[in-house]
Amino acid sequence: MNFIWNIGGYSLGAHSFGDMKIWMVAASGLSRDALHIYIGLSFYLAVRIVLRRYAYARWAALAVVVAAAISGEALDHLHELSRGLVCDVPEHFHDLWNTTLASFMLALLEPLWARKAPVAAGEDAGND
Numbered sequence: 504m505n506f507i508w509n510i511g512g513y514s515l516g517a518h519s520f521g522d523m524k525i526w527m528v529a530a531s532g533l534s535r536d537a538l539h540i541y542i543g544l545s546f547y548l549a550v551r552i553v554l555r556r557y558a559y560a561r562w563a564a565l566a567v568v569v570a571a572a573i574s575g576e577a578l579d580h581l582h583e584l585s586r587g588l589v590c591d592v593p594e595h596f597h598d599l600w601n602t603t604l605a606s607f608m609l610a611l612l613e614p615l616w617a618r619k620a621p622v623a624a625g626e627d628a629g630n631d
Contacts, residue, residue, distance in 0.1 A: 521582040539601035543568050547606040565603075565610045572602035 528535055550564035557563070576595045583590050 520578045521586070524579070535598075536601050539572075539598055540605055543572065543602035543604075543606050544609075546571050547609060561610045561613050565606055568603055568606040572599050575602070 524535075527538060531538060533541065546568045547564045550567045551560055554560035554563055576598055579598070580590055580595065
């Protein structure tokens with residue numbers, strides 16, 4: 504296998520999802536749980552920024568996070584099977600929870616802090 508990086512004794516293989524996850528943990532210094540949270544938030548905020556002018560942006564961002572989390576866990580499951588490991592279903596659900604919870608909270612709470620239109624200079628703010 505052709506390796507791209509070697510950090511902290513872990514090598515990232517060009518075609519190995521499992522190696523990429525190990526590399527990300529080693530390179531970031533974060534726990535796996537924290538990495539799931541940060542990746543979920545990164546996906547959410549990236550899509551939210553790109554689609555910021557659209558009313559559906561928060562739901563599109565949430566859909567991307569959920570799709571990415573499910574895809575990542577499916578790849579993780581295939582990686583486990585390819586190595587002859589036993590699939591830990593509760594761990595997969597724990598990872599899905601970690602990846603999506605903060606994004607769900609942002610999507611649900613966002614309307615509470617929605618910006619209001621600014622009052623033009625010299626215009627009465629509703630006091631007659």
